[in-house]
Amino acid sequence: MTQHQVLINGQWRDSLGDKTFHAVNPATRETLDDGYPVSPWPEVAEVLEAAHAASVAMRGWSGERFARFLDAYADGIEARADEIVEMANLETAYPVEPRLKNAELPRTVNQLRQAAAAARDGAWAMATIDTQTNIRSILGPIGPVAVFGPNNFPLAFNSIAGGDFAAAVAAGNPVIAKGHSSHPGTTRLFGLAAHEAAQATDMPPGFVQLIYRTSHEDGARLVSHRYIGATGYTGSRHAGLVIKEAADRAGKPIYLELSSINPVCILPGALQERAEAIADEFAGSCLMGAGQFCTNPGIVVLVDNDASRALLKSVAEKFDAAPVGTLLSEGVEQHFRAGIVHLQRAGARIVTGNQPVDSSRYCYANTLLEVSGDEFVENALPLQDEAFGNASLFVFAKDEDQLVQIVESFEGNLTGCIYSDTAGSDDSLYDRVAPVLRERVGRLLNDKMPTGVAVSPAMNHGGPFPSTGHPGFTAVGIPASVRRFGMLQCYDNVRPHRLPPALQDANPTGEMWRYIDGAWTQANVEG
Structure with a gap:
């Protein structure tokens, strides 16, 4: 029986915890051999420290840096596709074809590449310039993002590969992935590919980290920690509201998908x-x-x-x-x-x-x-x-x-x-x-049933409470989903050379859309 490691600060290592759990094959009710650790609070604290250090190291990085990682990661997932699909089938009983191989895996890779394009383009950040007052603003990275993935989409909503992960990275943030206990082996395979892509694209050690399970108390401490910028959660209403209460007390943004009868x-x-x-x-x-x-x-x-x-x-x-x-x-x-x-x-x-x-x-x-x-x-x-x-x-x-x-x-x-x-x-x-x-x-x-959720810029996979925690945000659809993990940063009379490139007079790419004096344009600021 194999006891798997956690990914912390750029290294796969044994967990500090002494508790483990196993996935179960739903098609047979059989417990699978491999064990996965329950991370104790000292280990979670290490993850937070490493994510904070990565966030500091990445300050001022261009979207191109994150786009390169996302593209490399998508390539790495495709290279491991058969292995990932086989494991997901074992842990969820979803059919290999068409569900996993032909639908969910391509969607997962597509989301990552769409996120890469958004990071590279930069328009998601909504750079806004008012020349009359010399006030300029933009959405910038919010800080380390914790992602809690659900049980029902082991690939496209996986905590270390799915839509929340892709959006958080596109916005320039490190990610702490908290895997779902129903498919830890699938999540681990994604983690291996993510770690390889992070190393290949020179990302800091704490950029992508993976733990599999915590106590409920430590999960609440995680989302409310001072180093956390925001949290993305998909799962049951009961568990979601528990961590929402903890995040709200600390003033931490949390984006929840809870329950819906449609x-x-x-x-x-x-x-x-x-x-x-x-x-x-x-x-x-x-x-x-x-x-x-x-x-x-x-x-x-x-x-x-x-x-x-x-x-x-x-x-x-x-x-x-x-x-x-x-x-x-x-x-x-x-x-x-x-x-x-x-x-x-x-x-x-x-x-x-x-x-x-x-x-x-x-x-x-x-x-x-x-x-x-x-x-x-x-x-x-x-x-x-x-x-x-x-x-x-x-x-x-x-x-x-x-x-x-x-x-x-x-x-x-x-x-x-x-x-x-x-x-x-x-x-x-x-x-x-x-x-x-x-x-x-x-x-x-x-005149159509709701089960298809297209990965489209116009898609809203969100809604009023209790379907989600906020009616103004979507978990699917780039660039809108990326904006959840940005903070609005305003610059008032800041000297030109101190501004982020996207807010300087010259359009940094020549193609980025910016809102200048009341109009969307790709032009430079005049005069």
Whole structure:
């Protein structure tokens, strides 16, 4: 049995801790051989000191330095692709193809290269110059960033390779990666590639560091430490709010992705037009990856009539016929089952599912629930609790007015979707529903399910609380995601030669977009 090392201050070394943990193969419930350390506070303190030293060493560095690292790292991941995918499959039971090899790994590499382009370009920093007052400002590095990755995206959201990591580096910050216990081996392989890229591009020793697990108390100390600039966290609402409280007390920015049920409103005309197609799209989206997506459609709202009841029956048949996916861990399975029980206690009724199906792996039956609009309005908050997995709740409004009322009761979500008739028969109802839903979701969709999150500059993978900790930021989409890890730095009457290159009169690249005297331009400051 191998006991793996942590990456601290430029070296792989044995942990100071005496506690270890092991990953489990969800497809077999078997504990994997390799052990990984739980880092005690003295070790975390060393990580913080090294990250601070790296931050000091990198002051004034150009974006090109960080771009070279990100590009080299992307190349290194591609060189290890087969090994990374094989390990991720072992630790998560996600299929090698198409999920890991053809979708998530290319997305991971693409994010790193997009971040490199943003670092090189520099426009993300929003250099702003007011010549009349001689006041100039720019977003600069915020300092060491701690990244807590989730269980459900072992590659694209990994703490040492995913979107938060890429954004933090593009902004010029060192990163402290806190791995997820569900896939430590995958994270370690990324760490090896990151360390090699850091050495090849002459980054300081504490630039990229990796620890696998801490106590809850030490995690709270980490995010609130004076050397931490900001934290990125993706995971459960309960754990996220614990570290948010610690960060808030210390005045430290923390960007959280917590929970979301991603409501889907299906209007009457859409059902009359294409009910079976919608049933297919919904079942495919809800059951994809055993429902373990933060954008999984967890609640559907319809006006109660024969067509909507027929849709429920069709979806239930598709749920029964579909394979039951493997859940990520014993904890996910337990919380999923408990979430269904909680929805039942709040008034929801089982349509299909809600039973164990295969004791040899972590899984639970594809589950569909229903509740009336009156019951939902009366008990809206508990009926919105997330059951993270292959389940969804249908809510039947008694009329169009109640459908709008139900949407008004929603908490903040990452996404919200409206299906409407393409011939326009739903337009008047759409015009009532969309403005209400718009205020409650980060991304509003029409006529498509929400599970696809494109890595686009226009993407918002964020939303009002409790989907995230702040409605003004996104975890996906460069350059916007990079700005989370910058601090606004203002220079008032500072002598020209003391200004950062991006704020000097001459455009440092000749192509960087800067906001000069009220207009975006690539020109130099005149006169």
